[in-house]
Amino acid sequence: MKFKHQLAIFNALTRLLLILVLWLMLPVLVEKVVYNHINKSLLEKKQKFIEHLDKEEINDFIVRNDTSETYASFSTLHSEFLVLSRVPTANVVDKTLFINEPRIIEEERNDYRILQYYFKYENENYLLEIGNSLSEINDLTFIIRLFITIVLTIIIVITFLVDTFYIEYLLKPFYKIIDTKIRHINEPEAFDHTPVKSHSKDFQELDFVLNQMMDRISESFKKEKQFIANVSHELLTPIALLKSKFENLLQNASLEDSVVDKIVSSLSTLDLLKKIIANLLLISKIENNQYEANETINFDEIISNLIVDLQDRIEDKGLSFDKKIEHHFSFIGNKTLMHILFYNLIVNAIKYNKKSGKIEIKDGFLQGNYFLSISDSGIGMNEKQQVNVFKRFARVHFEQEGQGLGLAIVESIVQFHHIVIELTSEINVGSTFVLLFPNGQKPN
Ligand code: ADP
Numbered sequence: 385m386k387f388k389h390q391l392a393i394f395n396a397l398t399r400l401l402l403i404l405v406l407w408l409m410l411p412v413l414v415e416k417v418v419y420n421h422i423n424k425s426l427l428e429k430k431q432k433f434i435e436h437l438d439k440e441e442i443n444d445f446i447v448r449n450d451t452s453e454t455y456a457s458f459s460t461l462h463s464e465f466l467v468l469s470r471v472p473t474a475n476v477v478d479k480t481l482f483i484n485e486p487r488i489i490e491e492e493r494n495d496y497r498i499l500q501y502y503f504k505y506e507n508e509n510y511l512l513e514i515g516n517s518l519s520e521i522n523d524l525t526f527i528i529r530l531f532i533t534i535v536l537t538i539i540i541v542i543t544f545l546v547d548t549f550y551i552e553y554l555l556k557p558f559y560k561i562i563d564t565k566i567r568h569i570n571e572p573e574a575f576d577h578t579p580v581k582s583h584s585k586d587f588q589e590l591d592f593v594l595n596q597m598m599d600r601i602s603e604s605f606k607k608e609k610q611f612i613a614n615v616s617h618e619l620l621t622p623i624a625l626l627k628s629k630f631e632n633l634l635q636n637a638s639l640e641d642s643v644v645d646k647i648v649s650s651l652s653t654l655d656l657l658k659k660i661i662a663n664l665l666l667i668s669k670i671e672n673n674q675y676e677a678n679e680t681i682n683f684d685e686i687i688s689n690l691i692v693d694l695q696d697r698i699e700d701k702g703l704s705f706d707k708k709i710e711h712h713f714s715f716i717g718n719k720t721l722m723h724i725l726f727y728n729l730i731v732n733a734i735k736y737n738k739k740s741g742k743i744e745i746k747d748g749f750l751q752g753n754y755f756l757s758i759s760d761s762g763i764g765m766n767e768k769q770q771v772n773v774f775k776r777f778a779r780v781h782f783e784q785e786g787q788g789l790g791l792a793i794v795e796s797i798v799q800f801h802h803i804v805i806e807l808t809s810e811i812n813v814g815s816t817f818v819l820l821f822p823n824g825q826k827p828n
Pocket of ligand 1: 728732733736760762763764765773778779780781782785786787788789790791792814815
């Protein structure tokens with residue numbers, strides 16, 4: 385998961401948690417505030433009642449001293465009531481209590497907050513109960529809860545969106561650095577040093593450090609390539625010298641056969657060494673962009689010529705060759721290098737094929753990109769072997785002659801031309817190398 389999504393989810397979750405706690409605490413808070421308010425108003429009512437105790441109606445009840453022993457009054461909607469009753473015991477005198485209790489008034493049952501006050505008046509014990517209905521408060525709590533839920537949900541959605549956009553905006557330079565500076569860079573020389581615009585100091589720093597690091601890598605790359613080129617070049621002269629000395633020695637007619645054999649073997653080793661060095665030099669030159677890429681390439685022509693050149697080897701193995709190039713794809717590149725590329729792939733398709741096997745070369749379009757594929761019905765490679773074959777000196781099948789540089793050269797040529805190469809292969813079934821050509825992209 386991307387950092388920006390993780391951050392947005394984390395923000396949303398913490399906010400959700402906060403809101404949940406608030407939501408759970410809300411009824412408690414509301415009740416506390418409301419009960420405080422009711423208690424206060426009940427106490428005020430009690431105070432008024434006690435102050436007017438000697439007034440007519442209550443006095444009536446007290447003086448009447450009737451059998452019901454109770455004086456009651458309530459509001460029309462039963463939201464409030466007041467009950468005064470005589471009680472026999474006097475053990476709770478002058479004590480005020482608050483309780484929540486259901487009461488039935490005129491056959492209507494309601495929850496009430498009730499103030500209970502025990503007192504003594506003219507030598508009689510009384511209990512005063514003043515109640516306030518709780519149904520309105522319950523309704524109110526529900527409405528507040530609903531309202532808060534809606535408001536909080538809207539807040540969560542809005543802040544989540546704002547957060548996501550803001551994080552996206554903040555991280556834009558970061559993704560730009562990854563895209564333009566790291567992901568699409570195959571070699572340090574292609575690195576773009578233009579500073580990425582950012583308001584954040586951290587990304588400016590990251591960009592700066594990356595530029596510095598790439599400079600150092602680029603310098604090392606250059607040195608390494610130069611070193612390989614120099615060494616290869618320097619080795620070619622002594623090899624040529626040794627070769628001509630051995631060839632001169634061979635002119636000597638008095639040499640014994642065994643010595644002649646040894647010289648011939650040394651000459652072939654020198655030839656192999658020369659080939660390897662020439663190939664390394666070729667890779668080094670391609671990687672150093674020492675080739676021009678301004679020729680129109682005719683794939684059909686190159687491949688047809690190669691088939692003619694390799695006809696002996698094809699016939700030796702009894703291979704059938706199928707070439708189906710049906711499109712005239714115009715490609716600008718280096719003719720010599722493209723010739724080497726197809727030569728290496730076709731020679732491998734012959735070398736690693738079975739007797740009386742098949743080679744097929746065809747072209748077409750894959751998702752709008754022109755492709756050329758070279759398939760053989762040869763010994764194939766497993767997945768692990770396929771991973772390494774493009775590396776220098778990597779060899780899988782040692783029964784055939786080779787130096788393990790053919791596919792390394794192929795790889796440097798495709799990179800030079802911005803061609804993508806894909807390999808699929810199966811043991812004892814065969815291998816297919818697909819070349820995917822860039823659309824309207826110019827080579828180096
Ligand atoms: P080599 O000179 O050994 O042929 P390459 O670089 O051309 O060197 O190939 C590297 C290795 O990849 C080869 O040694 C061979 O084992 C394997 N290979 C290349 N092409 C094929 C193919 N068409 N079928 C099977 N194996 C192949």
